[in-house]
Each structure stands twice: as C-alpha cells, then as structure tokens.
Amino acid sequence: MAMTAxxxxxxxxxxxxxxxxxxxxxxxxxxILSHDNTxxxxxxxxxxxxxxxxxxxxxxxxxxxxxxxxxARHARNxxxxxxxxxEHGIRNFYEVGRGICHQVLxxxxxxxxxxxxxxxxxxxxxxxxxxxxxxxxxxxxxAALWATGELWLRVPETIRITLSGExxxxxxxxxxxxxxxxxxxxxxxxxxxxxxDGGGLNFLTPDSRAVLTNMMAEMGxxxxxxAPDEITWAWLERVLQRTRPxxxxxxxxxxxxxxxxxxxxxxxxxxxHISLGCIExxxxxxxxxxNVLPLSEVRETPVDLGFIGTCTxxxxxxxxxxxxxxxxxxxRARLLVIPASSMVLRDASEAGYIATLIDAGGTVGTPGxxxxxxxxxxxxxxxxxxxxxxxxxxxxxxxxxxxxIYLANPAVVAASCVAGYIIHPADLL
Amino acid sequence: MSTSSHRVWKxxxxxxxxxxxxxxxxxxVSHDPAELARHALExxxxxxxxxxxxxxxxxxxxxxxxGSSREQAVTCLAHAGVRAVIASxxxxxxxxxxxxxxxxxxxxxxxxxxxxxxxxLEIDMENSTLIWDGRKFDFPPLPAQVxxxxxxxxxxxxxxxxxx
Numbered sequence: 001m002a003m004t005a006x007x008x009x010x011x012x013x014x015x016x017x018x019x020x021x022x023x024x025x026x027x028x029x030x031x032i033l034s035h036d037n038t039x040x041x042x043x044x045x046x047x048x049x050x051x052x053x054x055x056x057x058x059x060x061x062x063x064x065x066x067x068x069x070x071x072a073r074h075a076r077n078x079x080x081x082x083x084x085x086x087e088h089g090i091r092n093f094y095e096v097g098r099g100i101c102h103q104v105l106x107x108x109x110x111x112x113x114x115x116x117x118x119x120x121x122x123x124x125x126x127x128x129x130x131x132x133x134x135x136x137x138x139x140x141x142x143a144a145l146w147a148t149g150e151l152w153l154r155v156p157e158t159i160r161i162t163l164s165g166e167x168x169x170x171x172x173x174x175x176x177x178x179x180x181x182x183x184x185x186x187x188x189x190x191x192x193x194x195x196x197d198g199g200g201l202n203f204l205t206p207d208s209r210a211v212l213t214n215m216m217a218e219m220g221x222x223x224x225x226x227a228p229d230e231i232t233w234a235w236l237e238r239v240l241q242r243t244r245p246x247x248x249x250x251x252x253x254x255x256x257x258x259x260x261x262x263x264x265x266x267x268x269x270x271x272x273h274i275s276l277g278c279i280e281x282x283x284x285x286x287x288x289x290x291n292v293l294p295l296s297e298v299r300e301t302p303v304d305l306g307f308i309g310t311c312t313x314x315x316x317x318x319x320x321x322x323x324x325x326x327x328x329x330x331x332r333a334r335l336l337v338i339p340a341s342s343m344v345l346r347d348a349s350e351a352g353y354i355a356t357l358i359d360a361g362g363t364v365g366t367p368g369x370x371x372x373x374x375x376x377x378x379x380x381x382x383x384x385x386x387x388x389x390x391x392x393x394x395x396x397x398x399x400x401x402x403x404x405i406y407l408a409n410p411a412v413v414a415a416s417c418v419a420g421y422i423i424h425p426a427d428l429l
Numbered sequence: 430m431s432t433s434s435h436r437v438w439k440x441x442x443x444x445x446x447x448x449x450x451x452x453x454x455x456x457x458v459s460h461d462p463a464e465l466a467r468h469a470l471e472x473x474x475x476x477x478x479x480x481x482x483x484x485x486x487x488x489x490x491x492x493x494x495x496g497s498s499r500e501q502a503v504t505c506l507a508h509a510g511v512r513a514v515i516a517s518x519x520x521x522x523x524x525x526x527x528x529x530x531x532x533x534x535x536x537x538x539x540x541x542x543x544x545x546x547x548x549x550l551e552i553d554m555e556n557s558t559l560i561w562d563g564r565k566f567d568f569p570p571l572p573a574q575v576x577x578x579x580x581x582x583x584x585x586x587x588x589x590x591x592x593x
Contacts, residue, residue: 024572036456043460047585049592066456077456122498122522138500138526144584152574186443187492191521220495222521288443373452373497394447394496396472401448 004158005225005262006193009133012260013116021157021269028150031111032058033119034142035101036065039080041120044143053088054149060092060110061085062101067368069096070376099341099367102126102214102311107343109240109251113228114258118145123311123391125221128213129206130236131228131259136217156193156222157269159184163200165277170426172321173208174313174389174409176274177215178282182292184272190220192269195262200276201226206235207317214312215391218289228259242343281424284407287395295412298422304384306417307398308410309338309370313389316347322414323353325425326360332420335362335413336378338370362417374399387416435486435512438477439546442490446502446523448473455499462508469505483510486552488544490516494523503530513552515559517541528575531583535559540566 001018003011011018014025034041038061053059061081069075078096085093094104102123105111113131117124120142127134145151167176194216209226216224236255240248281295308314308322319337337357339345345367348354354364371378372390379399380386386398386405393405406422415425451471470477493516494502503526506514513533527534540559544550551560559566571579581587
C-alpha cells in the first residue's frame with residue numbers, strides 16, 4: 001500500500017509494515033529531546049518504578065531556555081539538570097551557550113533523514129526540514145519514554161503543500177510561513193502532518209526550509225516534512241565535517257541508507273498549491289499568529305524594539321539579512337540579536353555581521369531562546385511594541401500582558417528598528 | 430455514581446497556553462500544586478484563580494490550549510480543582526497532556542454554543558454524554574488504550590500500576 005513519508009517513518013518506528021491515518025501505534029523514537037525542563041521531567045521520572053533509563057544514548061539535552069541563568073532559581077534548575085546528566089550517563093548534553101535544542105541537534109548530526117524524534121518542546125516539528133519525523137509532546141510523556149523507550153501516537157492524515165516558482169526579492173520563507181498560517185489558521189493542521197514538495201523548494205536554502213517546518217507548530221501540526229535532496233545533503237556534509245570531523249563520513253552514509261521518501265501515489269487529506277512569486281511581505285499582528293496582514297497594511301506602526309533570534313529565525317542567513325539592512329545606518333528603536341547557536345554566533349562574527357549590528361547600535365546576547373517566552377534577556381514593559389523574528393505573539397508571551405508583538409522576517413525587523421516604525425527594507429531611505 | 434453537577438466558566442476560541450499558564454514561570458515555579466493553581470489563567474481571566482471551586486468545569490471554543498507544550502497549562506487547572514475542560518476542539522499537545530495528566534478534555538462543539546458562564550452541567554463518562562438543562566450532548570469515546578491511561582489518573586500512575 002502506498003504511504004506518505006510520515007506514514008513510512010511511523011511504520012518503521014513502530015515495527016509495522018504498513019500504517020494508515022487513524023491507527024494508534026506504539027513507536028520507539030531514535031531521539032528524545034528535552035531542555036531546561038529536564039529537571040522537572042526527572043522529578044516525574046523518579047515517581048516511576050523503572051529507575052533506569054531504557055536507552056540513555058537516545059536522550060539529547062540542551063540548556064537553552066534561560067541561559068545564562070537569570071536568577072538563582074534558574075541556576076539551581078540547571079544544576080539539577082547537570083546532576084541528572086551525570087547520574088544517568090547522558091552523552092548528548094549541550095551546555096549553556098551552545099544554542100537552541102532544535103538548531104544544535106541538527107548541527108551535531110543527532111537527527112537526520114529517516115529518523116524519528118519526540119521532544120518536550122512544541123517546536124519539535126523543526127527536524128522535518130532534514131527529512132526526519134519529529135513531534136512535540138508533554139513532560140509526563142517524556143518521563144514515560146525515558147522509562148520505557150516507547151509511546152503511543154495516532155498516525156496523522158497528511159496535508160500536502162506544493163510550492164512552485166521563486167520568492168520575490170525582499171520576501172523570505174518567514175513571509176511564506178506567515179501567509180500559510182493566515183490562510184489555513186492556527187488550527188488548520190491540528191493532529192495532521194504537513195509535507196512540502198514542488199520545484200519551489202529548489203530556491204529555499206536550508207536555513208529558510210527550517211523556518212517552514214519549525215513554524216508548522218503554529219498551525220497545530222503534529223509534524224512537518226521535506227524530502228532530503230541535494231540541498232539537504234550538502235548542508236549535512238558541510239556542517240557535520242565541522243562538528244564531528246572524526247566520523248562524519250560514517251554518519252552521512254548512515255543517513256543515506258536510512259532516508260525515507262513518500263510514495264507518489266500516497267493519499268493526502270488536503271492539497272494546497274502555492275506560487276511563491278505571489279507571496280508578499282507578511283506580518284502576524286497581536287495577539288495571534290494567524291492574525292495576519294500584508295506588511296503594507298500595518299506600515300508605519302511605531303515600534304519600541306526589535307528582536308532577531310529563536311529556533312524560527314536566529315540562523316546565519318537571518319543575521320546576514322539584518323546586517324545587510326543595517327550597514328551604514330543607525331537604529332531609532334532598540335535591537336536585540338540572539339543567535340540560535342554558538343556556530344551561528346561564530347560564523348556571524350567571522351563574516352563581520354556582528355560588528356555591523358553593533359555599529360548600528362544593536363546588541364547581541366548569549367545563544368539560546370532569549371526573551372521569546374518572557375523569561376529573561378529583553379522582556380517587554382507594559383505598552384511596549386516589539387517587532388520580532390520569533391514564532392509566537394500571544395498576549396503576555398514576552399513578559400507583560402499589555403505589550404504588543406508583531407512577527408516578521410528578520411530584514412523587516414532590522415529595517416523597522418532603523419525607521420522606528422514597521423517598514424520593509426526596500427522602502428528605507 | 431456516574432454523573433455529578435459542575436459549575437461552568439466560559440471562554441472563547443484559540444485560548445493559548447501562554448494565557449493559561451505564563452511562560453515566565455515555567456522553569457522556576459515548582460510542582461507545588463497550590464503555586465501552580467495560583468497562576469491558572471492569569472493572563473486570560475485574573476478573577477479565575479481566586480474564585481474557582483473544586484469540581485468547576487471550563488467550557489471554551491475552538492483550539493483550546495494551542496501554543497507551547499508546557500504541561501503546567503493542564504496541571505495548573507487540575508490543581509485548581511477543575512474537573513474538565515469542554516471545548517469545540519483542542520490543540521494536539523494540550524489534548525495529549527490532559528490525558529497523560531488525568532484531566533478530562535472533552536471535545537463537544539454542540540454544548541459550547543448553548544451554555545453560559547455560571548450554568549451547571551453534568552458529565553456522564555459511562556455513556557460519553559454531557560447533560561445541560563435536561564438536554565443530552567454526546568461526545569466521542571476515547572480509544573480503549575487511551576482511556577486506560579486517563580482512568581489511571583495519567584501516564585505516570587498508569588505506568589506505576591502496570592509495573593507492579
């Protein structure tokens with residue numbers, strides 16, 4: 001029977017030859033992700049009689065959500081995570097400053113084509129850009145996974161989104177993603193898989209593809225997926241050479257052998273065709289990600305500050321785009337840039353982007369999630385307006401419930417901080 | 430007894446996890462039930478935490494619990510004494526978290542359009558039915574495998590019992 005890529009991943013992970021939408025299957029994921037929430041999950045795990053972690057080599061833990069720790073309570077939380085990592089012999093542990101879980105696990109080659117990941121983070125849909133199945137779950141479920149190595153999942157129906165053509169200059173995959181969420185709504189993909197295909201993918205870089213799969217969480221999706229192609233393999237080879245020089249060839253060979261592809265005649269629940277050339281710069285307005293308007297309709301909305309970062313848009317391409325806008329200009333609004341990983345920060349420094357941001361009057365923070373969920377490092381005061389490259393603009397998300405968050409692509413964030421109001425970089429004087 | 434009467438708190442569509450339990454507390458507030466309950470719905474309805482009574486239910490519109498995977502958005506309500514969340518539809522991770530934390534999450538769009546805040550309704554789990562003003566509203570029963578986890582009070586107690 002013909003299967004989608006998502007179905008093939010779940011068939012393999014559950015030891016079934018065939019699965020179909022609606023089936024409840026028990027899967028054994030290859031990777032189990034957690035972050036600063038690891039200590040809280042460990043408290044749940046300790047209530048279980050199992051004592052031992054079934055597959056310690058499958059755990060991957062990053063400290064990223066509140067880094068460096070902004071209070072003694074946060075520091076104690078990190079301390080508890082480190083104790084857990086030591087006691088259980090967890091090898092895949094990444095310290096404060098290495099970066100955001102979703103970016104780091106890609107860079108480290110822990111996730112690749114054909115693999116399955118379950119993570120205690122809603123943006124775990126991220127890894128689909130590498131041709132992997134990945135989904136977010138809750139803390140109790142992660143504790144159960146540590147103990148048993150397996151968990152129930154319902155096989156999702158698939159929404160297919162076919163991309164054709166090429167994005168216009170000044171329009172990015174963030175605009176495409178916001179457009180999709182506006183069109184299908186924040187529940188448009190609830191319980192479903194979203195698979196992207198079509199010739200338009202040839203014009204989307206790895207950094208751009210990750211925005212799409214990452215933010216499908218905001219459409220309610222269980223997972224999002226893009227078939228590995230030459231662009232994917234070239235990225236893996238280039239990056240894994242740096243992070244694992246000793247065994248990158250073996251790792252790539254393993255990924256190639258492991259990769260899964262959907263059948264052309266598989267059944268989709270829904271199909272959408274998007275002509276990339278028709279996408280305009282888009283903005284998610286307060287206080288919902290699917291409250292979407294073209295930038296032209298919110299132009300000149302005053303902003304107090306901008307934030308460029310997060311698992312959605314904190315990669316090298318994003319910082320490069322901001323630097324290009326800021327070169328030779330001065331900021332009217334504050335700008336905070338937080339690279340998604342230490343590799344991104346290093347590359348951005350080497351390319352001179354960081355110097356450009358600082359010369360313009362911006363500032364740079366430790367790789368991690370930054371103020372995205374309102375914990376620290378740039379949270380908003382009452383009444384402040386922020387333009388952000390992040391993924392959520394819910395009321396209170398970045399601190400105060402009376403603050404306002406607009407979501408945009410990183411170049412628009414940078415341009416808006418130059419002008420002091422929302423503007424596209426092409427319209428800057 | 431298979432049914433009991435519950436007071437309704439009523440909310441709209443697309444209530445997200447940030448307003449159910451603010452993210453700024455997620456890595457410091459402990460698992461202390463009273464502390465979690467104190468922040469329940471803080472950015473949605475500042476009156477809720479002080480006035481909720483054990484056994485109350487929340488009735489809401491579409492896509493309840495969209496956003497973050499934070500489980501406190503479920504457990505803060507359970508600790509506040511909320512018996513069930515009844516909604517037109519649920520976000521995926523919230524629905525899983527509810528089952529795995531032993532909180533009733535009941536999708537039933539028909540009843541959402543008729544009940545008001547302060548009304549009382551009954552929940553009949555045996556027959557998968559809600560009763561309001563003498564009228565019955567059916568909701569889909571859970572798959573047996575999933576019902577077992579909910580009946581045990583969540584995935585942690587379920588695994589504790591299973592391991593014995």
